[in-house]
Structures are given as C-alpha cells and as structure tokens.
Amino acid sequence: MPHKPLAERLLALSVLTRRPHWSISSARRQGPRGHWTRGRKGGGPIVRHSYGSGSVSEPGNLAGVRHIILVLSGKGGVGKSTISTELALALRHAGKKVGILDVDLCGPSIPRMLRAQGRAVHQCDSGWVPVFVDQEQSISLMSVGFLLEKPDEAVVWRGPKKNALIKQFVSDVAWGQLDYLVVDTPPGTSDEHMATVDALRPYSPLGALVVTTPQAVSVGDVRRELTFCRKTGLRVIGLVENMSGFVCPHCAECTNVFSRGGGEELARHAGVPFLGSVPLDPELTRSLEEGRDFIREFPKSPAFPALSSIAQKILNETPAQLP
Numbered sequence: 001m002p003h004k005p006l007a008e009r010l011l012a013l014s015v016l017t018r019r020p021h022w023s024i025s026s027a028r029r030q031g032p033r034g035h036w037t038r039g040r041k042g043g044g045p046i047v048r049h050s051y052g053s054g055s056v057s058e059p060g061n062l063a064g065v066r067h068i069i070l071v072l073s074g075k076g077g078v079g080k081s082t083i084s085t086e087l088a089l090a091l092r093h094a095g096k097k098v099g100i101l102d103v104d105l106c107g108p109s110i111p112r113m114l115r116a117q118g119r120a121v122h123q124c125d126s127g128w129v130p131v132f133v134d135q136e137q138s139i140s141l142m143s144v145g146f147l148l149e150k151p152d153e154a155v156v157w158r159g160p161k162k163n164a165l166i167k168q169f170v171s172d173v174a175w176g177q178l179d180y181l182v183v184d185t186p187p188g189t190s191d192e193h194m195a196t197v198d199a200l201r202p203y204s205p206l207g208a209l210v211v212t213t214p215q216a217v218s219v220g221d222v223r224r225e226l227t228f229c230r231k232t233g234l235r236v237i238g239l240v241e242n243m244s245g246f247v248c249p250h251c252a253e254c255t256n257v258f259s260r261g262g263g264e265e266l267a268r269h270a271g272v273p274f275l276g277s278v279p280l281d282p283e284l285t286r287s288l289e290e291g292r293d294f295i296r297e298f299p300k301s302p303a304f305p306a307l308s309s310i311a312q313k314i315l316n317e318t319p320a321q322l323p
C-alpha cells in the first residue's frame with residue numbers, strides 16, 4: 001500500500017473524531033497565508049471527559065492540567081528531550097500524573113526514549129487520546145512521531161502548517177487530569193516556539209526550564225533563550241547544565257570533558273535559579289536508546305542525583321496535589 005502523506009493521515013484522523021467545531025477537515029478553509037482557520041470564532045471547545053482521576057467540564061483540553069513546564073534550549077543536541085523525559089519519569093516516581101507534549105516536530109525523539117515508537121493515537125469524544133507509556137497510565141505522551149508512517153519519516157512542512165499542528169496538539173489532545181505537562185520544544189527561538197507559547201498562554205504555564213551544556217557557544221545560545229522568555233513573558237523556572245563532566249565508572253573521578261560551571265555562572269549573571277548539573281552518563285545514554293526507565297533502574301548511576309534533585313526542586317515549587 002502506498003504511504004499517505006502526513007497531512008492526509010491527520011485529515012483522516014480528525015474526520016474520525018467527527019468534532020463539529022475544530023478539526024483539520026472543517027478548518028481546512030485556508031486563510032490567505034495558508035493558515036488553517038477555525039470553523040467558528042471563539043475560545044476553546046466545551047469538553048466533558050471522564051477518564052483519569054475525575055471528570056472535567058471546562059474550556060479546552062488542558063483545563064485539567066495543573067502545571068505546564070516548557071523545556072527549551074538555544075542549541076540542538078544539548079539534551080532537551082533527555083531532560084524532558086527524565087523529569088517526567090522522576091515526577092511520575094514521586095507519585096504524580098504526568099503528560100509529555102513533544103512539539104519538536106522535525107526531530108521527535110521522545111517516543112523512542114520511552115519505548116513507545118509505533119504506538120497509535122486513538123480518538124475519544126474529547127479529541128485525540130495520548131499514548132500511555134506505562135502500565136499504570138501515569139505518563140501520557142503526544143508526539144508527531146505517532147502520526148508518521150515510518151519512525152524516520154521527515155516532516156517537511158513550512159511554518160504555518162507546523163503552527164497549526166502545535167495549536168491542535170494544545171486544543172485537541174484529551175489529556176484528562178494531570179499534575180504536570182512537560183512540553184519538549186525544538187532548539188532555538190523559532191515560529192514554533194511562539195506558536196507554542198501563544199497556544200499555552202491561556203493556561204498560565206508555570207514557566208520554562210532552560211537546558212544548556214557548559215561550552216561557551218551553548219551558553220551564548222542560552223542567553224538568547226533567556227531573552228526570548230523575557231520578551232514572551234515566560235518565567236524561567238531555572239537553568240540546567242547538562243553533559244557537565246564525565247564520572248569515571250572505575251575510579252569515580254569526574255573529568256570535565258567540556259569546560260564546567262558556565263551554566264551556573266550564567267544563571268547567577270542572569271538572575272535566574274540554577275537547578276543543577278547533570279553529568280555525562282553512559283547508563284543514561286543506554287537507557288534512553290533502549291527506552292528504559294532510568295530513574296527506576298539506575299538509582300546508583302552518576303546522573304541520578306542531579307536529575308532527582310531537579311525534579312524535587314520543581315515539586316517544592318508546586319506543592320499542591322491532585323484531589
């Protein structure tokens with residue numbers, strides 16, 4: 001069977017939902033600049049969904065989410081998806097219900113990191129049901145990776161189309177009730193970031209966690225990321241320095257492969273909290289490649305204390321529990 005293009009599969013998916021107000025099919029009356037437009041004016045749809053720990057009847061599909069955390073970085077490959085995944089796992093092991101929204105449309109890596117590639121997105125009356133990655137259904141994940149025919153298929157879209165999908169991820173995914181939604185973003189400060197921040201603004205995100213590596217270039221990029229947060233009114237929860245030294249598995253000595261301390265110094269200089277330094281850890285790399293639960297399986301590894309302490313700092317800031 002020939003592969004259908006992604007837009008066609010999304011169209012088929014939204015036709016299945018038969019949603020009267022906002023679906024790709026009804027909204028494909030394209031605006032003058034190629035934007036998908038809403039079928040009717042107004043705010044988010046009134047939804048009633050009843051899975052998870054209760055039922056809600058409020059505007060929009062993020063109404064049951066308590067805290068939204070964006071994970072940003074100025075540069076690619078610094079470990080944004082890694083920090084998003086491990087933060088979600090650590091919060092889940094602290095007894096929280098967690099969702100992950102992967103808006104890194106051109107490089108969705110979280111399905112692989114959580115061994116969820118190839119899983120399907122289903123429908124309910126309230127929209128797309130995210131993929132539950134654990135048996136207890138404590139972590140749910142939505143990613144463009146689930147809409148691709150092949151895991152390595154490229155998403156070659158211009159900005160307006162990407163922005164429309166991001167808006168749809170925010171308005172049409174039935175998250176149910178969550179303590180935390182972790183949003184993994186692409187590197188940089190692009191249109192997609194603006195679209196994400198704009199779509200999430202009505203839900204008052206808790207703020208942004210900014211990831212950097214110790215090298216000067218990444219630290220320079222993160223400076224721009226902090227400016228982006230300031231200009232878009234997004235609070236910086238804190239800065240994380242990733243790949244910060246390598247702890248030898250034989251003698252436990254830490255070698256600073258890159259320079260060290262740049263992130264902490266930048267945080268001090270910028271007046272934002274520093275959340276911690278995560279060392280390079282081969283067990284972390286392996287567990288991400290194999291889609292294993294690093295927080296549960298590797299509590300003695302070098303990256304574990306830093307990752308749990310970052311999660312604990314977030315928990316300390318947001319003590320409220322779901323009822």
Ligand SMILES: Nc1ncnc2c1ncn2[C@@H]1O[C@H](COP(=O)(O)OP(=O)(O)OP(=O)(O)O)[C@@H](O)[C@H]1O
Pocket residue numbers: 073075076077078079080081082083104107109186187242243244278279280281282284285288289303
């Ligand atoms: N602290 C760490 N120790 C060991 N490996 C790590 C660590 N942090 C990240 N990695 C590895 O580095 C690679 C890049 O990480 P990741 O995909 O999280 O970066 P990213 O910033 O999300 O990249 P992109 O910009 O492509 O979205 C991955 O293979 C991951 O396993």
